[in-house]
Structures are given as C-alpha cells and as structure tokens.
Amino acid sequence: MERLLLVAVLVAVAVAAAVVIERRRKPPAPTNTSHVMPQQLDRADFDRPDAPWLVAVFTSETCSTCSGVWDKARHLAGDAVAVQQLAAGATKALHDRYRITAVPAVVVTDAAGEVRATFLGPVTATDLWATVAELREPGSLPAGGCDHGA
Numbered sequence: 001m002e003r004l005l006l007v008a009v010l011v012a013v014a015v016a017a018a019v020v021i022e023r024r025r026k027p028p029a030p031t032n033t034s035h036v037m038p039q040q041l042d043r044a045d046f047d048r049p050d051a052p053w054l055v056a057v058f059t060s061e062t063c064s065t066c067s068g069v070w071d072k073a074r075h076l077a078g079d080a081v082a083v084q085q086l087a088a089g090a091t092k093a094l095h096d097r098y099r100i101t102a103v104p105a106v107v108v109t110d111a112a113g114e115v116r117a118t119f120l121g122p123v124t125a126t127d128l129w130a131t132v133a134e135l136r137e138p139g140s141l142p143a144g145g146c147d148h149g150a
Contacts, residue, residue, distance in 0.1 A: 037118040038098040041109050045094060048082035051111075053136060055081060058095060058105040060088040065122050069104040072125040076132055108132060 043049035046056060057073045059066035070085050077083040088095050088103065098107075106119040108131065117131045134141045 035102040035105075035120060036099060037105065037115065037120060038100075038107060039115050041098065041107060041113045041115065043109070043111070043113045045097070046082065047084045051080060051082035053081045053111070053132065054107075054109045054113075055083045055132065056107045056109070057083070057085045058088070058098075058100045058103050058107070059085055060103045063103050066104040069106060069119075069123055072123065072128055073106060075125075076129065080136065081132065108135060110135075 041054070041056065043054060046054055048054075055073050055076050057066075057070050059070055074083055074085070086094055088100075094100075102120060104119075104121065104123075106117075106123060106128065107115055108117040109115050116135050119128065119131075130141055
C-alpha cells in the first residue's frame with residue numbers, strides 16, 4: 001500500500017512539473033505567410049510613365065531567385081513595354097510605398113497604372129511573356145492559356 005501511495009505521489013509531482021514547464025514555454029513566433037500585391041501603381045514613380053505597359057520587377061540584392069526573374073522580364077522591354085528592376089536597397093521607398101514584402105515580385109500595369117497581372121516568386125518565361133502578350137492583345141493565346149494571377 002505504501003508503494004502504491006509513493007507511486008501516486010511521484011506521478012502527481014511529474015504531472016505538475018510537466019504542466020509548469022509547458023506553461024513557461026514561449027509560444028512560437030507569429031509567421032506572416034500572406035503577401036498582398038498592389039492593385040494600382042502611380043506610373044510617375046517608374047521609368048517611362050508614358051509607355052502603354054509597365055513590367056515592374058521588385059527584387060533584392062540578396063535574393064538568388066530574383067536575378068532569374070529579372071533576366072526573363074528584361075526581354076519584354078520595347079516601345080510599348082517599359083521594364084524596370086526595383087532592387088530593395090536602391091528603391092526602398094517604392095518597396096515600402098507599395099508594401100512589397102516578398103521578392104521577386106512582378107507587377108504588370110497598363111497605362112493608367114492599374115495592375116493587370118502579378119507574379120510572386122519564381123516565374124517561367126513562358127508564363128510571364130504569354131501573360132504580357134495576352135494583356136497587350138487579348139485573344140492572342142489559345143483557349144485555356146495562362147493564368148496571370150491578377
């Protein structure tokens with residue numbers, strides 16, 4: 001009987017210690033897993049505000065994926081399409097103004113600055129180029145073309 005009482009006391013002490021330890025644990029830090037892309041850009045903030053289309057590529061100097069996205073986007077530059085890379089260090093004010101919280105972020109706008117398509121993270125050249133082509137000339141893609149995320 002004494003052994004049973006001793007075991008019960010030890011179990012109670014162990015449970016109490018576990019409860020105290022669990023209460024002292026810090027909760028995990030909150031993690032922001034959602035990023036909101038802008039819906040409108042002021043074209044005056046960017047190069048060639050008179051171009052009918054803008055492809056703004058928000059990047060960071062420390063982002064290894066960003067250079068690949070920029071390399072795909074830069075080939076879209078032409079008379080009708082202004083393409084601009086906005087590195088976080090050099091254009092921090094624009095990253096802050098448009099609440100860019102993750103890179104690479106590609107924002108495609110029309111002449112009025114209305115965001116027509118966005119890409120967050122890596123993007124294939126096919127998806128990016130097809131999206132811009134479809135926005136510039138609706139119906140240029142076959143049915144079931146690409147989803148441009150706007």
